[in-house]
Amino acid sequence: MRRLTRDRIISIILILPSVLCIALFVYGFIGYTVFVSFTKWSGQLIPDYTVVGLSNYQRLFDINDVAGQRFLKDLSNTAWFTVLFLIATIVIGFLLAVLLDQRIRAEGLFRNIYLFPIAISFIVTGVVWRWMLAPGTEATGAAGVNLLLERLGLGFLKSGWYTDPSIGIKAVVIAATWQMSGYTMALYLAGLRSIPDELREAARVDGASEFQIYRYVVIPLLWPITLSAVIILGHISLKIFDLIVAMTGPGTGFSTDVPALFMFDTTFRGNQFAQGASIAIVLLLMVAVLVVPYLSYSSRREAER
Amino acid sequence: MSRSKRWLSVAGSLLIIGSVVLSACQPAAPAVSQKLEFFSWWTAGGEAEGLNGMYEVYKAENPGIEIVNATVAGGAGTNAKAVLATRLTGGDPPDSFQVHAGLEVQTYAPEQYLEPLDDLYASEGWDKVFPSDLLTLLKYQDHYWSVPVNIHRSNVLWYNKKVLEDNGLEPAKTFDEFFAAADTLKAKGIIPLVMGTKDGWEAGHVFEDVLAGTLGADAYRGLWTGATPWTDAKVTQALENYKRMLSYVNEDNSALTWDGAGQYLIDGQGAMMIMGDWTAGWFASKKYADYGWAPPPGTQGIFVALSDSFALPKGAKNRDSALGWLKVSGSQDGQEAFNPKKGSICARTDCANDAFKTVPETYEYLTSAAQDWQRDQIVPSVVHGAASFESWATEYKDIIALFVQSGDVAGTQKSLQQACVNAGICK
Numbered sequence: 001m002r003r004l005t006r007d008r009i010i011s012i013i014l015i016l017p018s019v020l021c022i023a024l025f026v027y028g029f030i031g032y033t034v035f036v037s038f039t040k041w042s043g044q045l046i047p048d049y050t051v052v053g054l055s056n057y058q059r060l061f062d063i064n065d066v067a068g069q070r071f072l073k074d075l076s077n078t079a080w081f082t083v084l085f086l087i088a089t090i091v092i093g094f095l096l097a098v099l100l101d102q103r104i105r106a107e108g109l110f111r112n113i114y115l116f117p118i119a120i121s122f123i124v125t126g127v128v129w130r131w132m133l134a135p136g137t138e139a140t141g142a143a144g145v146n147l148l149l150e151r152l153g154l155g156f157l158k159s160g161w162y163t164d165p166s167i168g169i170k171a172v173v174i175a176a177t178w179q180m181s182g183y184t185m186a187l188y189l190a191g192l193r194s195i196p197d198e199l200r201e202a203a204r205v206d207g208a209s210e211f212q213i214y215r216y217v218v219i220p221l222l223w224p225i226t227l228s229a230v231i232i233l234g235h236i237s238l239k240i241f242d243l244i245v246a247m248t249g250p251g252t253g254f255s256t257d258v259p260a261l262f263m264f265d266t267t268f269r270g271n272q273f274a275q276g277a278s279i280a281i282v283l284l285l286m287v288a289v290l291v292v293p294y295l296s297y298s299s300r301r302e303a304e305r
Numbered sequence: 306m307s308r309s310k311r312w313l314s315v316a317g318s319l320l321i322i323g324s325v326v327l328s329a330c331q332p333a334a335p336a337v338s339q340k341l342e343f344f345s346w347w348t349a350g351g352e353a354e355g356l357n358g359m360y361e362v363y364k365a366e367n368p369g370i371e372i373v374n375a376t377v378a379g380g381a382g383t384n385a386k387a388v389l390a391t392r393l394t395g396g397d398p399p400d401s402f403q404v405h406a407g408l409e410v411q412t413y414a415p416e417q418y419l420e421p422l423d424d425l426y427a428s429e430g431w432d433k434v435f436p437s438d439l440l441t442l443l444k445y446q447d448h449y450w451s452v453p454v455n456i457h458r459s460n461v462l463w464y465n466k467k468v469l470e471d472n473g474l475e476p477a478k479t480f481d482e483f484f485a486a487a488d489t490l491k492a493k494g495i496i497p498l499v500m501g502t503k504d505g506w507e508a509g510h511v512f513e514d515v516l517a518g519t520l521g522a523d524a525y526r527g528l529w530t531g532a533t534p535w536t537d538a539k540v541t542q543a544l545e546n547y548k549r550m551l552s553y554v555n556e557d558n559s560a561l562t563w564d565g566a567g568q569y570l571i572d573g574q575g576a577m578m579i580m581g582d583w584t585a586g587w588f589a590s591k592k593y594a595d596y597g598w599a600p601p602p603g604t605q606g607i608f609v610a611l612s613d614s615f616a617l618p619k620g621a622k623n624r625d626s627a628l629g630w631l632k633v634s635g636s637q638d639g640q641e642a643f644n645p646k647k648g649s650i651c652a653r654t655d656c657a658n659d660a661f662k663t664v665p666e667t668y669e670y671l672t673s674a675a676q677d678w679q680r681d682q683i684v685p686s687v688v689h690g691a692a693s694f695e696s697w698a699t700e701y702k703d704i705i706a707l708f709v710q711s712g713d714v715a716g717t718q719k720s721l722q723q724a725c726v727n728a729g730i731c732k
Contacts, residue, residue, distance in 0.1 A: 043696045045390035046414045066704050066720045134560040139496045140574045143557075163559045165710050249503040252559040253710025254703075265505070268387075270699030271412055 030284070037277035045271065056278035067266075067275065073254045074262050077169040078286070081258070082237040084170060088177040089233055090226065093184025098214070100185070101192045111189070114182040122179070126246025129175035133161040162248045168255030172247055176237070184229050191225040192218070231294045238287050259283045339370040341626035343615070344402035346376050346385050351586065351646045358642030359454075363633045370626050375399055393418045398618030400627035406453040406612035406652075407442050407691030408529075413616070420617045421448035425628065431635050434653045438683035439610070442691060451614035452635045455649035458582045458674055459609040459686040460514040462601040463567075468495060468576045469597070476577075476599035480518070480546050483602045487553040490576050497553040499575035501566030508709045509688045509702040511579045512547050518603025519543035522682040525607075529685065529692040531730045535722040544714045551709060570596070581611075581689075582674060586648035589666035598670060608681035611689035612652060650675045697728035 040052045062068035096114055100107055117125070135158070136143030142150050146158045162171035195218060203213045241260035248256040250265075259279055267276025341363075347356045360372055377385045392398055393413060404410055413419060426432050426449050432440060435453065443449050464476055472490060477483035487497035502508045517525040520539045527533030528540075555561075555569060564587055569575035571593045578584070579601050588596055600607065615634050621627050633639040640651040641660035648667055650656070658672045685691035687698050701724055708717040725731035 043694050044412055044414050045386070046394055046417065066700055066707065066724065069707060069720075070703055130560065135557050137496060137555045137557050137569075139494050139555070140569060140572075160556065161560075163557050248559070250505045250706060252502070253707050255710070265699060265703075270696045272696045272699070 033277045033280055036274055037281050039274045041274040042272045047273075052274075056275050057282070059275065060278060060282065070254050070257060070262055071259070071279065074257050074259045077254075077256065078238060078258055081169050081173060081176075081240065082234060084173045085176050085180075085237045086230060086233055088173060089181045089184045090229055092177065092181040093229070094188050094222075096181065096185040097188035097192055100189055111186075114185050116182065117179045118183045120179065122240075122243040123246045125175055125179045126243045126248075129172075129178070130247045133171055133174070135160045135163055162256055163252060165252045165255040168251055169258075172244065172256055175247060176240070176243060180233060180236070184233070187225050187229055188222060191222045195221050227294070231290060234290050235287050238290065239283065259286075339367075339626055340373060340623050341367075341370055341401070341630055342373045342375050342399045342623065343627070343630060344376045344385055344389055344399050345374055345615075346403065347647075348374075348376065351648055355643040355646035358646060359633060359639050362636070362638045362642050363630060366633065367626065367629045370629070389413075393618060396620065398621055400621040400623045401615045401617055401630050404451055404614055404616050405690035406439075406451060406614040407685050408445060408693055409690040409695060410445055410450045410616065411694050415445060415448070415450045415616075418619055419450050420619050420621075421450060422452065422617060422631070423449055425449075425452070425631060425635075429632060429635055434637075434655055436654060436678070436683055439612070439652060442610075442683070442685050443614075451616040452631045453612040453614040453652040454634045454640060455613055455644050455647055456652050456678060457611045457649050457689070458677075459510060459611060459689060460517060460579070460601050460604045460607065461582050461584065462577055462579055462599050463570065463584055463588075464577045464597050464599070465570050465573055465575070466595050466597045468573055472576075474576075476597065477602050478599075478605060480550075480602045484549060484553075486576075487550075491553060495573075496555045496569055496575035497577060498550060498555075499566040499569045499578045500554045500558045501561035501563040502558045502706070502709065503560065503562045503565070505706055506688050506702055507563050507580075509705040510581070510686075511550075512543075512705045512708075513687050513692075514579055514601045514604060514609060515547045515550065516540070516543045517607050517609050517684055518601055519546055521603075522607045522684050526684050528725075529687065529730070531725070535718065535725050535731065540718055540721070541714060544708070544717055547708075548712050548714065551712075582670065583648060585667045585670040589664075594666070598673075606681050608677055608683045609686050610678075610683050611686040611691045645671070650678055654679045693730075694728055697724060697730075700724040700727065 035049075036047075037056055038051050038053060039048065040050050040055075041048045059065050059067045060071040063072060100111055100114075104110070132144040134144050135146050141147070142158060145161070149155060149157045159167060162168060164171075199217055199221075200213055203217050208216070239260055240258055241264070244256060244258050244261055250257040250261060260283065263276050263279040263283065266272045266279060270276075345356060347353055356374075363372065364370070377388050389399070389402055390413075398418070404413070410419070415421075431452070435443075439453065439456075440449075443451065443453065462476060468490075469476065469486075472486075472493060472495075474486045474489065475482075477486050490497040500507065500511065516528070519542050520528070520533065520537075524533045524537070524539060528535060533539075555566065555575065558566065563578075563580050563584075566575070567578055567580070567584065567587065570578050571588070571591060585598075588594070615631055617624075617627055617631060635653075637651075637653060637655060640653055641656050644651050644656070645661045645664045645667075648664070648671070650671055656675065658675070661668050661671050661675075687693050687701055690698065692698070693701070701721070704717060704720045704724060707720075711717070722731060
């Protein structure tokens with residue numbers, strides 16, 4: 001063991017408060033939540049720590065139980081949302097970045113226009129898109145985007161958007177993508193700028209077409225950026241709450257519901273604390289599946305350097 | 306680090322440390338002879354105005370007592386409830402706090418943390434001025450735990466007078482009449498029943514009125530006490546009625562909140578809406594007066610009620626002030642000061658109609674509701690915390706939200722029965 005020099009003591013003292021705070025307020029409470037999820041605390045604000053094992057989790061995955069019906073729907077919604085949202089933001093963000101990278105005029109202006117939506121809170125985005133995608137009714141006429149489509153002679157494209165249970169959460173992806181693709185654009189733009197021109201030149205000299213340059217040189221070099229984008233956007237989409245609350249609520253037959261909303265309802269509206277804790281833990285595990293491999297991968301890479 | 310920057314950071318840290326130390330040594334607030342500290346999340350709009358009216362009454366009767374509302378704003382009391390729980394369990398309760406009248410009080414483990422108010426009810430004569438149905442509703446484990454200050458009605462069918470008249474229709478009294486009227490309206494391109502379900506509770510709200518309308522007051526009440534089984538054929542009938550009703554609803558209901566949907570009614574594009582009586586205040590705020598109201602199909606003579614009340618925690622520091630507050634809450638003066646502004650009616654049956662003239666826009670509706678309050682059978686609303694525990698009410702709400710899409714009568718009835726079992730009421 002290394003000797004405790006004065007410098008080491010000081011550094012330990014300096015980090016101690018934050019280590020203690022994080023240990024207690026982050027990991028301590030995660031531990032407490034895990035514990036609560038095994039109890040039968042429900043209904044009263046006063047804790048009931050009778051341990052009931054896994055029954056709260058069993059309810060979540062029981063299709064004959066209303067909690068299960070809602071939660072399984074939530075899981076499929078989350079899967080749809082995450083996959084579509086990741087694909088859409090990454091593809092659109094990449095295309096925007098490539099366009100901006102063509103040394104166009106007023107690049108700064110366009111960059112800011114695309115980037116601005118991420119400065120808006122999800123609540124605002126949600127409220128605005130709720131209005132825009134509200135379908136109207138047959139009796140009162142179309143509204144929002146539907147009205148626009150109708151006026152453009154594209155009436156056949158009209159749909160119920162998020163009010164149609166078969167579309168549901170996929171309509172919310174539109175709003176989320178609108179907000180976050182500027183962010184992936186910024187990531188990719190930084191990545192594109194860091195690729196040395198010599199590499200492209202060399203490829204051109206070897207007779208590669210522009211498409212081949214992107215396919216075999218640029219995109220592979222941007223791989224680390226894509227990975228970060230997947231991690232950052234992925235954990236946002238798994239935990240999404242504010243956008244859903246503002247835009248759609250739980251939706252027809254929970255077609256736009258997500259686990260975070262279910263957790264809030266169960267815990268703070270229904271006072272079913274143990275059940276809410278079990279949802280929180282499943283949510284934590286889902287995010288951990290995404291984030292933990294990334295953390296270990298990046299720390300290993302840093303160690304190699 | 307340059308010299309000046311280092312100084313700056315040292316000064317900054319000193320400032321932070323200093324302020325922490327100072328706040329820790331802050332002397333206790335100067336002792337006021339008398340204080341009333343309570344929790345109410347009526348902090349905005351007509352609710353706050355009504356509460357101020359009650360303050361006036363209280364101050365006149367209890368001069369020199371400082372009133373402190375220690376609530377935490379926001380979230381329909383959700384945030385405040387969490388703080389309240391901490392204070393109750395931590396032995397530092399406020400002197401009084403707001404709670405929905407009825408079984409919501411179970412959330413606070415009354416036998417452990419609240420004082421029963423049976424003596425106060427007797428000495429103030431409340432067991433005579435509150436309707437007996439309400440008194441039954443207020444009892445939990447054979448004691449009164451809170452004092453109701455107002456009453457809202459859940460089962461009101463609002464309609465656009467002109468639209469119904471133009472089509473030669475009367476507000477429907479039975480489900481058959483309702484469906485016939487709805488067919489007429491639909492053929493004319495008018496939305497028969499407007500509904501907004503965005504926030505997830507509205508569908509459950511309408512269904513509780515359908516339940517009461519199909520089962521009748523006694524059987525409906527029995528659903529929440531275990532006397533009526535959820536497997537009953539009448540519950541099946543209620544679900545069938547509701548399913549048919551939903552076919553007359555605007556298709557974009559999940560995009561709208563209840564007031565968003567109400568706009569269709571105001572604009573004459575929709576004809577009827579089933580919603581609680583806060584709608585009257587909302588119509589007034591929209592400067593809309595051409596509306597009528599009736600009980601929804603089947604609920605003539607039934608008043609589906611919800612109510613706010615105040616409770617007394619054990620170990621309240623200013624118990625006497627709190628008792629004074631509860632007396633005002635239950636008194637005629639207090640309720641007449643509060644309710645016209647809040648847009649609700651008195652829980653007492655002896656409030657004067659004249660008191661409601663202060664807000665002329667809702668006078669007509671509120672006085673007619675007050676009349677019904679005195680003669681109707683009173684049953685509790687489930688969505689608004691009166692009929693059942695909150696955990697049960699949440700499950701009920703989710704089941705109905707699923708039903709709106711699936712239309713699966715048998716499956717939904719099974720789930721409703723299961724929710725009753727989960728709540729420990731049904732076997």
